[in-house]
Amino acid sequence: MRYRIKKETKPTLPTYGKYKAVAVHYQTIESRQIAEEATRGMTISAGVLEGILMNVAEVVRRHLRSWNC
Numbered sequence: 001m002r003y004r005i006k007k008e009t010k011p012t013l014p015t016y017g018k019y020k021a022v023a024v025h026y027q028t029i030e031s032r033q034i035a036e037e038a039t040r041g042m043t044i045s046a047g048v049l050e051g052i053l054m055n056v057a058e059v060v061r062r063h064l065r066s067w068n069c
Contacts, residue, residue, distance in 0.1 A: 002026070
């Protein structure tokens, strides 16, 4: 993982004007690819697992929003 230095530009944050390390991602993977790889040798289909993963991601998103971070 590589990082780059970024200056905080949101004036409402207490870290405004300070610098922070931000992760830089060079590779991405689709949820379909994850599902296909995870289901190799299993009896569950990649489509079913992908649906489960999307459902879990939505539940996590909803919980994070409710925490008012």
